[in-house]
Structures are given as C-alpha cells and as structure tokens.
Amino acid sequence: MKRKIFIPFLAISMLFGSCFEDLDDNIQQASNIDIQNFIYRGLNYYYLYKADTPELANDAFSSQDELDGFLKKYDSPESLFDYLKSPQDRFSNLYSDFRVIEDALSGISLSNGMAFGLVYYPDKSDNIFGYVRYVLPNTDAATQGLKRGDIFTTIDGQQMTRANYSDLLAANSYTIGFATYDGVNFTPTGETALLNKIQYTENPVYKVKTFDINGEKIGYLMYNAFIKDYDEALNDAFAQLKAEGATNLVLDLRYNGGGAVETATDLASMITGQFNGKVFYKQYWNEDRQAENARDGLFDASISSGAPINSLNLSNVYVLTTKRTASASELIINGLNPYINTIQVGDTTTGKFQASFLLYDAPAPVFSRQEANPTHYYAMLPLVFKTANVAGNTDFVDGLFPQINLKEDYFNLGQLGDENEPLLAAALFEIAGKPMPLHTNFKVLKEVSDSNVDSPINEKMIGN
Structure with missing residues (x-):
C-alpha cells in the first residue's frame, strides 16, 4: 500500500x-x-x-x-x-x-509576519530577549517596518521572562518594545510596534x-x-x-x-x-x-x-x-x-x-x-x-x-x-x-524558543 x-x-x-x-x-x-x-x-x-x-x-x-x-x-x-x-x-x-x-x-496559520527567535539574556538571568529573523510580506510586521536583527525585550510593556514569554506571545495582538544591546546591557529605545495576527498563507x-x-x-x-x-x-x-x-x-x-x-x-x-x-x-x-x-x-x-x-x-x-x-x-x-x-x-x-x-x-x-x-x-x-x-x-x-x-x-x-x-x-x-x-565579541547564548x-x-x- x-x-x-x-x-x-x-x-x-x-x-x-x-x-x-x-x-x-x-x-x-x-x-x-x-x-x-x-x-x-x-x-x-x-x-x-x-x-x-x-x-x-x-x-x-x-x-x-x-x-x-x-x-x-x-x-x-x-x-x-x-x-x-x-x-x-x-x-x-x-x-x-x-x-x-x-x-x-x-502553509496557512495565524501570523503577524514576524519570524523570531527567543534567547536568554547574557547575564544568565531568567530574562529573555527576542530577535527578528525575517519578515513576511503583506503583514503587520512588514507594515510596521520590522527588519532582520531588530531586538525586542518587552511584550505589552512587560519584560519577557522564562515564566511569562509563552503566554505573552500567544495573544493574537500584542505590542513589542524594541531595545539595543551594547555588549553589557539592553536599553529600551522607547519605540514600539503593534502586531496583529491574521490568517496568512506563507x-x-x-x-x-x-x-x-x-x-x-x-x-x-x-x-x-x-x-x-x-x-x-x-x-x-x-x-x-x-x-x-x-x-x-x-x-x-x-x-x-x-x-x-x-x-x-x-x-x-x-x-x-x-x-x-x-x-x-x-x-x-x-x-x-x-x-x-x-x-x-x-x-x-x-x-x-x-x-x-x-x-x-x-x-x-x-x-x-x-x-x-x-x-x-x-x-x-x-x-x-x-x-x-x-x-x-x-x-x-x-x-x-x-x-x-x-x-x-x-x-x-x-x-x-x-x-x-x-x-x-x-x-x-x-x-x-x-x-x-x-x-x-x-x-x-x-x-x-x-x-x-x-x-x-x-x-x-x-x-x-x-x-x-x-x-x-x-x-x-x-x-x-x-x-x-x-x-568580534561573539557571544554564544542559549536559545529558548521561536515563532515556529x-x-x-x-x-x-x-x-x-
């Protein structure tokens, strides 16, 4: 058969x-x-x-x-x-x-167009940051101007941690807070992006x-x-x-x-x-x-x-x-x-x-x-x-x-x-x-999860 x-x-x-x-x-x-x-x-x-x-x-x-x-x-x-x-x-x-x-x-799913990875902070705390891997066309992520390499640390104003990241990212609509990293600390930029999930064919x-x-x-x-x-x-x-x-x-x-x-x-x-x-x-x-x-x-x-x-x-x-x-x-x-x-x-x-x-x-x-x-x-x-x-x-x-x-x-x-x-x-x-x-100054960090x-x-x- x-x-x-x-x-x-x-x-x-x-x-x-x-x-x-x-x-x-x-x-x-x-x-x-x-x-x-x-x-x-x-x-x-x-x-x-x-x-x-x-x-x-x-x-x-x-x-x-x-x-x-x-x-x-x-x-x-x-x-x-x-x-x-x-x-x-x-x-x-x-x-x-x-x-x-x-x-x-x-190829159909609910998506806001942001393909991302989630990684523990280098300070070995339970804090987590996200990074954008790529952006799908005709989505909120594309409209908001997200690009590969963008760093975000908060969802709806809350710092992502091992305890809360899954629930925060499960919502059909959320706001990410961007940050920069100087090799020691993450610093919020004050910029945010509201992302809404829609039925999307990739x-x-x-x-x-x-x-x-x-x-x-x-x-x-x-x-x-x-x-x-x-x-x-x-x-x-x-x-x-x-x-x-x-x-x-x-x-x-x-x-x-x-x-x-x-x-x-x-x-x-x-x-x-x-x-x-x-x-x-x-x-x-x-x-x-x-x-x-x-x-x-x-x-x-x-x-x-x-x-x-x-x-x-x-x-x-x-x-x-x-x-x-x-x-x-x-x-x-x-x-x-x-x-x-x-x-x-x-x-x-x-x-x-x-x-x-x-x-x-x-x-x-x-x-x-x-x-x-x-x-x-x-x-x-x-x-x-x-x-x-x-x-x-x-x-x-x-x-x-x-x-x-x-x-x-x-x-x-x-x-x-x-x-x-x-x-x-x-x-x-x-x-x-x-x-x-x-x-130079490459840091090997532990990845927690991702958008897939x-x-x-x-x-x-x-x-x-």
Whole structure:
C-alpha cells in the first residue's frame, strides 16, 4: 500500500469541515473511550516504536472489554497518548482539532509576519530577549517596518521572562518594545510596534538570487518549509537559477523545520538531476508493517503536478543550517551526501530522521479523512517510519554536524541573501574565495524558543 499524503488539505478541510459542523447539532459527541480506542488502534497498527510499549503488542489484551478497562485508566485522550509513546519519541503528536494541522500543511496559520527567535539574556538571568529573523510580506510586521536583527525585550510593556514569554506571545495582538544591546546591557529605545495576527498563507520560497563572484555563478535559495502546495514555486525558483547560469548552490535551510517527504525528494532532484531512479532514501517501519509498506524514495523527474523538474545537475551543494533545521531538511543533507559533495555550513541540526502521516479516526489501514468519525476532531501525527540514506546512515539523534561550524550572532545577523551575511559569506568563501567579514565579541547564548514552536508541522516530516 502506498499512501499519498500531503494532498490539497485546504479544499478538503473546507468540504468536510462543513459536513462536520452541520452534524455537530444532530449527533452525540464522541466519548473519551471512543477517542482512546482510535488512538490505540492507530498506534497499534502504524507506530514506529510500537515494540517499546508492551501494551501495544498485538496479544496485549484478550478482548475488547479488557482493552477498554486499560483505556479507562486514563482520564483524557492526551494522557493515554503520552503513556503509549516511546521514551525515544520526541516528535509524535495528538491534535484535538485536525483542522488546524490541515491548514498548517497547506502553509496557512495565524501570523503577524514576524519570524523570531527567543534567547536568554547574557547575564544568565531568567530574562529573555527576542530577535527578528525575517519578515513576511503583506503583514503587520512588514507594515510596521520590522527588519532582520531588530531586538525586542518587552511584550505589552512587560519584560519577557522564562515564566511569562509563552503566554505573552500567544495573544493574537500584542505590542513589542524594541531595545539595543551594547555588549553589557539592553536599553529600551522607547519605540514600539503593534502586531496583529491574521490568517496568512506563507510562500516558503523566501529568496532566490544568483551571485557572480570571481567568475563563479552561485545560486542562493532560502527555503523555509517543505509545503507541497508550493512545489511549483520551488520548481520555478530552480528554473530561474538555471536561466541565470548557476553552477553552484547555497541552500539556506537555517529555519526550515521540515514538511513533505515528497517535496524533499523533488528538491533533491532539482539540485541534481543526474540520479533519476536511484535511491534517495530508504524506509524502515515497525515489524508488522515493514514488508507491506516499506518503499525506497527515488530521485525523480517531475513534481506532484506532473511538471518536469528543473534540475541543475550539480555535484556540490552548500547547505546553511542551525539547530532549528529539522526533518525533511535533514533528509536533504543525509540523502544527497552519498551522491554529491554536500557541505553543511552553520550549526548542528535538530536530529529528526523519522516521518509521520496524519491518522484520522477511520478504519485501518488508511485511517482516511473521508471515512473519519464525524463525532470528534481528534487526529494523530505519530512517527511511522524512519529514513536512511542509500549508505544506511540513520538514527542521528544528536543531529547532523557541519563541516564549517558557525553559529548565528544575534547582535550581528546580517541581512539574508547579502554577500556579507555570516553564514552565506562562509559558503561564498569556500566556493569562490570571497573574503569573509570579520566578527568580534561573539557571544554564544542559549536559545529558548521561536515563532515556529507552536506550528503543528514544526519538526515534522510528512511521509508517503
């Protein structure tokens, strides 16, 4: 069986969402035990780490009544799900409203346009400052003139701390207070910006350009999520790079937390093109599903729409990474590494090599949206298989390590796509010998969180 995940979820959610809403007043809502039976069935069937939880064994319960007795020990679907998860599982999730993740899979979320990171103060207090990573077009952040590198320390006049930052930033509308940092102290500037979240569809193809440095044509692509709805935009970006004569590529995945495996396979084929039909990645499922479900992911020649892939046929690629680089982004690095010279520039990645797909409360083996139980909105995104490259490399729980180790300096970020931006400059030096700007007084600080943390697809790899 081959599951095609990452279908056009927006249209389907609109169609079936209306059906669910129409039925809400006419049928009884699902009980906890109904939802918990769904959770158990789905994990018993597909969960990658099924063997780690004795209660998920096929012979763990002799009857439905015995299983129900076990399930009733847990007071909520969430507590049951947490119990059944393996200790080695950092990434499986249960959602009480699958409409939220369906929107996220199509690139739709509530956003004020400010992509940010949150970092502890250098004085080792519980105080936190935020820094702007980039700004999305046609949002409040863009209208207010925010730019990469802006520092903010307060939300609605309150200093951000470990105890309050999550609640402060969860509001749909808030005012950030800007500050400067002199190497010792943060000083409020007195300037503020009111930011309102709206439903926003983000194009993950953020920046595309080609440099001409010392006779080398070097393409640059900043790509922020593997969203299948934007496969054509990604393919168009490679058409542009190809037309501009790029013979090298810097692929900026520093904030890319993952997405669709199929899109990652297409991206790898856009970078190369000379390995069509060869193994890009291998799949490893649980013992019950391996023989039936495992399929090799192959380099291919067309995107999901059927359009031919615009391939650069490169033998070198430079990938910019941070600790926020995860899942499908790591698949690109790991999958390409046996075939071409894949140079990682930046920081160690997250360490996510497992894939998931969305399970609804519906009959096995498909657990499909079309057959979903209409009395609740619960769905799961459990880990179902792990990936390995053609050489067998997998289980990189500590992340993928860069050949050129360089962390971002929150107080000297540079501008994305600019030749002097530190991570890009390091890659350009390796490719074409372009002198790198000097950076002094660099502080290595602890990052707490970021604007992606609440996204239901952050650090997810959606498989097929």
